[in-house]
Amino acid sequence: TSLREFAPESYATDFPRACLDVLKSGETRVLPDYLSRRRVPGEYFNLVIFQLGDQDVGVAFENVSERKKDREILQETAQMLLLMIDSVRDAAIFRLDARGRVAGWGQGAEFIYGYRAEDVLGSPYARFLSPEDTAKDLQEKHLRAAAHDGRFKTEGWNLRKDGTRFWADIVLTALRNDAGAMLGCAAVVRDATQRRAAGQSLERRSSDVSRSNVELSQFASVAAHDLSEPLHKVKAFADRLKEKLEGTLDDEGRDYFRRMLRAVDGMQDLIDGLLALTRVTTRGGLAEVVDLGALAQDVVEGLGPAIALAKARVEIGALPRINADPLQMRQLLQHLISNALKFQRSDERPRVSVNGRATGDGSCELVVADNGIGFDMKYAERIFRPFQRLHPRFEYEGSGMGLAICRKIAARHGGTVTATSEPGRGSEFKVVLPISQEGRMECQPPEKASS
Numbered sequence: 001t002s003l004r005e006f007a008p009e010s011y012a013t014d015f016p017r018a019c020l021d022v023l024k025s026g027e028t029r030v031l032p033d034y035l036s037r038r039r040v041p042g043e044y045f046n047l048v049i050f051q052l053g054d055q056d057v058g059v060a061f062e063n064v065s066e067r068k069k070d071r072e073i074l075q076e077t078a079q080m081l082l083l084m085i086d087s088v089r090d091a092a093i094f095r096l097d098a099r100g101r102v103a104g105w106g107q108g109a110e111f112i113y114g115y116r117a118e119d120v121l122g123s124p125y126a127r128f129l130s131p132e133d134t135a136k137d138l139q140e141k142h143l144r145a146a147a148h149d150g151r152f153k154t155e156g157w158n159l160r161k162d163g164t165r166f167w168a169d170i171v172l173t174a175l176r177n178d179a180g181a182m183l184g185c186a187a188v189v190r191d192a193t194q195r196r197a198a199g200q201s202l203e204r205r206s207s208d209v210s211r212s213n214v215e216l217s218q219f220a221s222v223a224a225h226d227l228s229e230p231l232h233k234v235k236a237f238a239d240r241l242k243e244k245l246e247g248t249l250d251d252e253g254r255d256y257f258r259r260m261l262r263a264v265d266g267m268q269d270l271i272d273g274l275l276a277l278t279r280v281t282t283r284g285g286l287a288e289v290v291d292l293g294a295l296a297q298d299v300v301e302g303l304g305p306a307i308a309l310a311k312a313r314v315e316i317g318a319l320p321r322i323n324a325d326p327l328q329m330r331q332l333l334q335h336l337i338s339n340a341l342k343f344q345r346s347d348e349r350p351r352v353s354v355n356g357r358a359t360g361d362g363s364c365e366l367v368v369a370d371n372g373i374g375f376d377m378k379y380a381e382r383i384f385r386p387f388q389r390l391h392p393r394f395e396y397e398g399s400g401m402g403l404a405i406c407r408k409i410a411a412r413h414g415g416t417v418t419a420t421s422e423p424g425r426g427s428e429f430k431v432v433l434p435i436s437q438e439g440r441m442e443c444q445p446p447e448k449a450s451s
Contacts, residue, residue: 015047019057022049033068044068092189095175098182100125100143112191114161125187130157130165146172146185155196158189167193235264287413287437290326292319292333292366296354299333303341310341312350319356320364323437328409333368335402336429340370345424358435363415366431374421383419406431413437 018029031047048060092112095104101124105117113120113128120127126139133156145152151173158168169192175183242249242257249257296316300307307314314337322329337352344350348371356366375383386404403417406429410417415433 015049018047018049022051022057023055026051033064090190092187094187094189095184096125096143096172096187097184100139100185102127103184109189112160112166112189113158119161128158128168128189130159133157142170142172143185146174147182150174155192166191167196169195231264235261238264287323287325289321290324290329291321292329292356293321295326295329296333296337299330299337303334303337306338306341310344310350312341312344312352314341314352315354317353317355319354319366320358320435322364322433322435324413324433325409328412332406332409332431335406336368336431339402339429340368340372340427343370343372343374343427345371345373359432362435363432364435366433367428368431369426369428371426374423374425374427376423377421380419380421384417 014031018031021027022029028048028050031049033044033046042065043063044065046062046064048062050058050060052058090108092109093106094102094109097103101122102120105115105120110116124139125142126134129138138156142152142154151171153169153171155167155169157165158170159165169190171188172185173188174185177183238257238261242261245253293316296319300314300316303314333354337354340352341350351371353369354367355369356364358364384403384407386401403419407417410431410433413433414437415431417429417431419427419429421427
């Protein structure tokens with residue numbers, strides 16, 4: 001009676017037959033996942049039936065409710081995962097067995113490769129590889145790599161059902177049982193043909209731009225050199241002519257000569273500036289450890305006469321040590337400090353400060369600030385262009401190349417130069433540079449560049 005009350009369904013159907021089978025065979029039987037409705041409502045049990053004698057059997061009740069719930073959750077999760085996989089259209093997701101044969105095929109795989117599941121189940125993974133890759137036995141190499149590392153990523157040509165090729169981004173993930181035995185791989189393949197074409201196009205454009213930049217720099221260097229020769233002759237003959245006519249020239253004639261020689265000097269300054277700009281790239285040196293503090297002090301000493309003439313005060317704060325081209329760092333500091341000394345107000349003693357700090361992200365900031373005439377921020381980019389001047393040459397000397405050279409030097413080192421200012425309230429130039437040039441081909445440390 002108690003068994004009938006515990007699980008009436010099992011008592012009326014499977015249980016009697018199972019008891020007879022146990023008495024006849026002597027082997028234990030298990031009736032799984034029977035639902036108790038009376039004594040323990042809602043709980044699931046395994047009924048283990050075993051022989052006690054010729055006419056008697058024993059019954060053990062194993063509560064498997066939690067196990068059954070876990071199994072149901074796993075089944076639901078697996079079903080949801082399969083639905084999710086089938087809904088993916090931008091990636092081919094399929095399963096390979098331990099021998100590299102297709103054991104599962106999603107709708108995304110059908111969309112990308114063009115095969116239906118019945119066309120490819122049991123087919124080797126090599127079916128999708130290009131003939132040249134198949135000849136290299138890449139199927140075995142890919143599977144071994146996935147088995148060894150747990151995950152293997154590669155790229156290469158794959159074939160669709162219609163024979164067309166696409167550039168495949170392939171990820172194989174090893175599948176193992178609880179004992180660690182290899183069951184196969186989960187494969188995720190994406191069509192990366194457009195990405196590859198875009199990357200190749202960008203690489204070609206970058207190569208073309210680099211080549212054009214080199215050719216332009218070479219042309220500018222040659223042109224600047226060739227332009228200097230006739231200028232030297234013009235200046236030399238003008239000086240001789242001036243000496244010869246010195247006593248015969250009136251004020252107007254002497255003014256003409258002054259203007260002519262000033263124009264020649266201005267043209268020479270422009271040519272020298274152009275040469276300096278092109279040499280930033282064409283004659284850049286290798287990177288080494290540079291103490292910016294010591295270098296700034298050296299630059300200030302070299303500018304001593306200009307500082308004394310302007311009665312300026314230049315303050316050098318703490319500056320970091322970085323990996324850079326030392327000659328170009330000297331150029332950078334000299335142009336920035338000279339620029340700060342040049343554009344000063346007449347009603348206040350010039351003051352220039354140079355400070356720096358590490359930013360904590362592998363870079364450092366170098367700031368050169370002054371109390372000079374400043375400028376409108378609408379010109380903040382224009383001042384970094386070659387030959388651009390905000391003031392007439394007779395007011396402030398220079399070729400308009402200094403800040404362009406600074407920006408080119410910073411760019412060569414993977415950095416930037418920006419300016420902030422306000423008319424009548426001075427200017428601040430901020431240079432951000434990587435502390436290390438490790439990994440940069442343009443400005444490598446000597447030991448890296450030579451390896």
